[in-house]
Amino acid sequence: MAEYETFEHDVLVIGAGGAGLRAAIEASAAGVSVGLVCKSLLGKAHTVMAEGGIAAALANVDDRDNWKVHFADTMRGGQYVNNWRMAELHAKEAPDRVRELEAWGAVFDRTKDGRILQRNFGGHKYPRLAHVGDRTGLEMIRTLQDHGVHQGIDVHMERTILTLLKQDGRIVGAFGYDRERGRFLVFRAKAIVLATGGIGRAYKITSNSWEYTGDGHALGYRAGAELIDMEFVQFHPTGMVWPPSVCGILVTEGVRGEGGTLTNKEGRRFMFDSVPENYRAQTADNEEEGWLYCQGDKNARRPPELLTRDHIARCIVREIKEGRGSPHGGVFLDIAWIGKKIPNAAEHIKKKLPSMYHQFKQLADIDITEEPMEVGPTTHYMMGGIRVDSDTQMSRVPGLFAAGECAAGINGANRLGGNSLSDLLVFGKRAGEFAAKFAKENQHGAINTTEIENVAREALRPFEQREGENPYTLQGDLQETMQDNVGIVRTEAEMKSQLEHLRKLWEQASRVGVSGNREFNPGWHTALDLKNLLTVSEAITRAALERKESRGAQFREDYPEKDERFAKVNTIISQAADGSIQVRLEPVPEMPDYLKTIIEEMK
Amino acid sequence: MNATFKIWRGDANNGAFREYTTEISEGMVVLDAVHDIQRTQATDLACRWNCKAGKCGSCSAEVNGMPKLMCMTRMSDLPLDRPITIEPIKAFPVLKDLITDVSWNFQVKKKIKPFKPRPPDAPDGTWRMQQEDIDRVQEFRKCIECFLCQDVCHVLRDHQMHDRFIGPRFLIYAAALEMHPLDTEDRVEELREAHGIGYCNITKCCTKVCPEEIQITDNGIIPLKERVVDDYYDPLGWIWRGRKKRVKG
Numbered sequence A: 001m002a003e004y005e006t007f008e009h010d011v012l013v014i015g016a017g018g019a020g021l022r023a024a025i026e027a028s029a030a031g032v033s034v035g036l037v038c039k040s041l042l043g044k045a046h047t048v049m050a051e052g053g054i055a056a057a058l059a060n061v062d063d064r065d066n067w068k069v070h071f072a073d074t075m076r077g078g079q080y081v082n083n084w085r086m087a088e089l090h091a092k093e094a095p096d097r098v099r100e101l102e103a104w105g106a107v108f109d110r111t112k113d114g115r116i117l118q119r120n121f122g123g124h125k126y127p128r129l130a131h132v133g134d135r136t137g138l139e140m141i142r143t144l145q146d147h148g149v150h151q152g153i154d155v156h157m158e159r160t161i162l163t164l165l166k167q168d169g170r171i172v173g174a175f176g177y178d179r180e181r182g183r184f185l186v187f188r189a190k191a192i193v194l195a196t197g198g199i200g201r202a203y204k205i206t207s208n209s210w211e212y213t214g215d216g217h218a219l220g221y222r223a224g225a226e227l228i229d230m231e232f233v234q235f236h237p238t239g240m241v242w243p244p245s246v247c248g249i250l251v252t253e254g255v256r257g258e259g260g261t262l263t264n265k266e267g268r269r270f271m272f273d274s275v276p277e278n279y280r281a282q283t284a285d286n287e288e289e290g291w292l293y294c295q296g297d298k299n300a301r302r303p304p305e306l307l308t309r310d311h312i313a314r315c316i317v318r319e320i321k322e323g324r325g326s327p328h329g330g331v332f333l334d335i336a337w338i339g340k341k342i343p344n345a346a347e348h349i350k351k352k353l354p355s356m357y358h359q360f361k362q363l364a365d366i367d368i369t370e371e372p373m374e375v376g377p378t379t380h381y382m383m384g385g386i387r388v389d390s391d392t393q394m395s396r397v398p399g400l401f402a403a404g405e406c407a408a409g410i411n412g413a414n415r416l417g418g419n420s421l422s423d424l425l426v427f428g429k430r431a432g433e434f435a436a437k438f439a440k441e442n443q444h445g446a447i448n449t450t451e452i453e454n455v456a457r458e459a460l461r462p463f464e465q466r467e468g469e470n471p472y473t474l475q476g477d478l479q480e481t482m483q484d485n486v487g488i489v490r491t492e493a494e495m496k497s498q499l500e501h502l503r504k505l506w507e508q509a510s511r512v513g514v515s516g517n518r519e520f521n522p523g524w525h526t527a528l529d530l531k532n533l534l535t536v537s538e539a540i541t542r543a544a545l546e547r548k549e550s551r552g553a554q555f556r557e558d559y560p561e562k563d564e565r566f567a568k569v570n571t572i573i574s575q576a577a578d579g580s581i582q583v584r585l586e587p588v589p590e591m592p593d594y595l596k597t598i599i600e601e602m603k
Numbered sequence B: 001m002n003a004t005f006k007i008w009r010g011d012a013n014n015g016a017f018r019e020y021t022t023e024i025s026e027g028m029v030v031l032d033a034v035h036d037i038q039r040t041q042a043t044d045l046a047c048r049w050n051c052k053a054g055k056c057g058s059c060s061a062e063v064n065g066m067p068k069l070m071c072m073t074r075m076s077d078l079p080l081d082r083p084i085t086i087e088p089i090k091a092f093p094v095l096k097d098l099i100t101d102v103s104w105n106f107q108v109k110k111k112i113k114p115f116k117p118r119p120p121d122a123p124d125g126t127w128r129m130q131q132e133d134i135d136r137v138q139e140f141r142k143c144i145e146c147f148l149c150q151d152v153c154h155v156l157r158d159h160q161m162h163d164r165f166i167g168p169r170f171l172i173y174a175a176a177l178e179m180h181p182l183d184t185e186d187r188v189e190e191l192r193e194a195h196g197i198g199y200c201n202i203t204k205c206c207t208k209v210c211p212e213e214i215q216i217t218d219n220g221i222i223p224l225k226e227r228v229v230d231d232y233y234d235p236l237g238w239i240w241r242g243r244k245k246r247v248k249g
């Protein structure tokens, strides 16, 4: 008999990043009891690392901006396979959500007339990102955290959820363990919000932390929810490449927003040679115009360095492959050059990009106010995730909601920078609101103790096979092979071989063994996370195989062009009754006319 | 090249330094070495980390006796001719290996009166603030809650006065609220009484270790102390407190 402690909440929120915190605040405000669980300490979730800003059409810097432009930008960036209703809600509600943060104490950088300042970012037509230097995520998570702790939310830090519990098809709770002592815990809840973030740890080169093992994706999937758009993994064009130990750490797009240029070893700004057709009208065709845009000239068009991430990442890969890369296998990102344009450039750079300055100085011995950085693509963000209703964020499992990076729809085939933080706020709030509503309309269910026994036994098995496979070795193997076979450039042959390899890894994972005891044992934690990583890796690979075209973040060398047949479909992943993973294509719902008109007008 | 480490292993009851040797490559930081050791020699070695870029404040430890973020401490800055010691921070109880129980910090924060803004300045519910009026508050808000300042403050570390003194982290947290141009709350009394600002004798040890280079003492604690003194010993201060709201910023 496994021993466990039981907690009871009306709404349980799993994940304490921006989405989870915002959901918890909203649910609590609706008058229900709320529990909030997270794997790290409060305030350390991924959201804390976000740098560049929050996208919202506040129109503080350019009064031509409004929700329609933001909506059209998001759809264009996502190559029109986005959930248009989510994109619409997001564009409309983001400004209020940002202003609300200010009312809760956030201190954004200011415009000259004292309002929230906004900066340029890739794929956004106007300066749209509310920011605080390059530490916007810290400002956001701290504001939510400091506001949230006074709202009567019960926070359970350093606890990991292993499985969701159901009764007669609906959610009734969750089962997990506390990391500190390794004791099992049961959380009874009438509704659950998944806000667990992304999957970046499935890849070797990543900007993501140990937490990003796709837990929410896998928990939702196993509980019967569908996953959508799983082929779309965002590789951010600018991660650090040197020294090896920092490879993958993010270099914010804010650098390019402030005027940073991408050059190859010949000193050529190669992005000028590769502007896609549907962006040509909005993109500068000479360096001076691009610079003027970054200086706020409303008549100038944006430089090609501010094209979408999927495209820039591929151009960088091309430069490197064709032998025009930098010494350590990247390209150059140069912000120091603005010294030729403005006085006190070094001070300006340190003020607007302090953590980038710090990061390069301390970790790479590079002074970015004087020298260019070396950068290359890094696994960054998961567009795919749990399929939810656009307005309520509920999955197809009654009582199971999802928000933030682990939910999907709004971003389509490629996310625009800044659209994640705003997504967390807009849909975190909605998820909290509707989860509270669901909780009020339903009673607690019964917990199935047999199921708990099974999960507990499985979780403890690594201690019984101490001489088994090393969990870190298996994780490393998975990361290496996903990077090689299902990375930025994909082919059917490689992905098929990866499916074979995943089968082998699944088998090895069942023999994983750990040493030590249950108290704060990272080896054991890594072993338990493997299952989720394998589930999402397989989902990504199968969805990517199914989409036989190149679109947004998915680039297929064997199908290098966009294909009309896939222009209006999403890939859907679900678990079959026999436990196997199933993929199918489903048409994107028809967009209503008023939204079509907006897209036409903004072309 | 190889480096030798003495890492503290143990729990609340007992523990000892254990020696590990691992290979060092270019650009490596202490956290990388700890991870290498974890991967190959001590899979259950406990340490916290998240961002690996000095942004989350998870990986605090004492490296060769100095309070550091392990992810921002380069191996090339340490002498490799003798073992490098890594041990948990000292101001809080050890849970396991490099991990301490920092929950006290979260309780302390909850006791500080939250932000309470003045009514919005504009009909659309927004406020106006000038950049120069928020520079100071933004400096304090850079805090990543690594608690290294708490670790070196003698009031907490040596005198263990956790029940009477909130420590430098929360003094600058309070300062950020007090100096927030929109805030209307008054925290002066609680700072003096419950939060024990008087125990700080301005040794500035906290400022020296802050990885965010926040001028904790000069910009935060000293002005706060001045406010406390003004409000308590200056008759005008009494009137101000009664009326609220003194000019902030």
Ligand SMILES: Cc1cc2nc3c(=O)[nH]c(=O)nc-3n(C[C@H](O)[C@H](O)[C@H](O)COP(=O)(O)OP(=O)(O)OC[C@H]3O[C@@H](n4cnc5c(N)ncnc54)[C@H](O)[C@@H]3O)c2cc1C
Pocket: A014, A015, A016, A017, A018, A019, A020, A037, A038, A039, A040, A045, A046, A047, A048, A049, A050, A051, A052, A053, A054, A055, A136, A137, A159, A160, A161, A162, A195, A196, A197, A198, A207, A208, A211, A215, A216, A250, A380, A381, A403, A404, A405, A406, A417, A418, A419, A420, A421, A422, A424
């Ligand atoms: C370096 C970096 C910079 C970025 N910059 C920007 C930017 O400028 N603008 C922008 O819009 N986006 C940016 N992003 C993306 C954005 O930060 C993330 O997409 C977003 O923060 C995700 O938030 P979230 O609330 O969904 O999840 P997170 O903030 O990651 O939180 C996930 C939470 O779930 C918990 N959790 C996970 N699994 C479990 C489990 N099994 N049991 C219990 N708890 C669990 C975790 O502990 C954590 O608390 C950036 C990302 C990175 C990595």
Ligand code: SF4
Pocket: B152, B153, B154, B155, B167, B168, B199, B200, B201, B202, B203, B204, B205, B206, B207, B217, B221
């Ligand atoms: S200056 Fe004050 S708060 Fe800082 S370490 Fe010294 S006594 Fe502690």
Ligand code: SF4
Pocket: B057, B142, B143, B144, B145, B146, B147, B148, B149, B150, B168, B169, B172, B209, B210, B211, B212, B213, B214, B216
């Ligand atoms: S003030 Fe500095 S040292 Fe103290 S917790 Fe914050 S970041 Fe760390």
Ligand code: FES
Pocket: B048, B049, B050, B051, B052, B053, B054, B055, B056, B057, B058, B059, B060, B069, B070, B071, B072
């Ligand atoms: S891991 Fe985030 S500060 Fe070191």
